[in-house]
Amino acid sequence: MADSSFVSSTRSIPEVSAVPRHIAVIMDGNGRWARKRLMPRVAGHARGVEAVRGVIRACMERGVSYLTLFAFSSENWRRPADEVSFLMQLFMRSLQKEVERLHKNGIRFRVIGDLSRFDAKLVDMIRSAEALTAGNTGLTLSVAANYGGRWDIMQAVNRMMVRHPERRGDFTEDELAAELAMNYGPEPDLFIRTGGEKRISNFLLWQLAYAELYFTDTLWPDFDAKALDEAIASYRQRERRFGRTSEQLQQTSAGASPAKPGEHA
Ligand code: IPE
Ligand code: IPE
Ligand code: MG
Numbered sequence: 001m002a003d004s005s006f007v008s009s010t011r012s013i014p015e016v017s018a019v020p021r022h023i024a025v026i027m028d029g030n031g032r033w034a035r036k037r038l039m040p041r042v043a044g045h046a047r048g049v050e051a052v053r054g055v056i057r058a059c060m061e062r063g064v065s066y067l068t069l070f071a072f073s074s075e076n077w078r079r080p081a082d083e084v085s086f087l088m089q090l091f092m093r094s095l096q097k098e099v100e101r102l103h104k105n106g107i108r109f110r111v112i113g114d115l116s117r118f119d120a121k122l123v124d125m126i127r128s129a130e131a132l133t134a135g136n137t138g139l140t141l142s143v144a145a146n147y148g149g150r151w152d153i154m155q156a157v158n159r160m161m162v163r164h165p166e167r168r169g170d171f172t173e174d175e176l177a178a179e180l181a182m183n184y185g186p187e188p189d190l191f192i193r194t195g196g197e198k199r200i201s202n203f204l205l206w207q208l209a210y211a212e213l214y215f216t217d218t219l220w221p222d223f224d225a226k227a228l229d230e231a232i233a234s235y236r237q238r239e240r241r242f243g244r245t246s247e248q249l250q251q252t253s254a255g256a257s258p259a260k261p262g263e264h265a
Helices: 030-036 042-063 081-104 120-133 149-163 175-176 227-235 246-253
Strands: 023-026 067-073 108-112 140-147 189-192 212-215
Touching: 030 175, 042 067, 042 081, 042 227, 067 081, 081 108, 108 120, 140 149, 149 175, 189 227, 189 246, 212 227
Parallel strands: 023 067, 023 189, 067 140, 108 140, 189 212
Antiparallel strands: none
16 A cells, blocks of 8 residues: 555645655666667667666665666567567566665665566566565665556556445545555656656656656766766756745745645645
8 A cells, every 4th residue: 555654746745855765767778878889789778787786876875765767668569579578588687686685785676567468487586576675674676667657547547446346536646646556655756867868758657747857868878876966966956846936935944834744835
């Protein structure tokens, strides 16, 4: 079930901190990174895994609580079969190799997405990695695999309706959010997309409602701790108004009582 301490950005005003509590990343540009070096696209994916390691470490050091990485979208099945199969193998190999290390570092590992299209072996590995790390209280690392924001919203709607066949048309935002694949974390504060494209590509559609968006031309394999710091620095410059005026925010920071969760300021 969803944790009720996660404030929905459209229903009330979440707390804002200097370090984003949740960072969500579209790791784009692997193929172009490899092409620039006259290597096959898949070499870029392999290097992308190295960048993942660095960013996980950097997030832990900076006190980020949730990191969500888009690894494979519902639309990525449209790619050439050999690239898709390389990505699946890479996911399996990385999981196999890294799970112990994630666990030792106190990381809670989760996968969001439609696992029904994956190999039974891969699904088993995912489930056991999730079970192994379920009690960890450090960084929550979520990997979005065969994930699509529309898929997520639809599966949530369907689950909600199956759960309450007697109800008609009176569901709330909170009830729907509780059925989303990522019902265990707050909404992203900071969204990062590498690789230069300026689009959401069907990532966390529901939860990105009030995320701060950051786009960089840096290709994913080149994205390191310094690049992450630049993204966080940009985030710190933002005024997160959540519908209010700038004047209201200044009053709040000057000592007026801040809006409490559940209160519509
Ligand atoms: C992102 O890199 C990784 C995945 C989608 C799996 P791309 O493979 O999309 O790289 P570009 O965009 O072609 O450079
Ligand atoms: C988005 O990247 C998905 C992932 C990074 C896994 P794509 O490279 O597939 O996005 P589009 O198709 O260019 O929008
Ligand atoms: Mg791409």
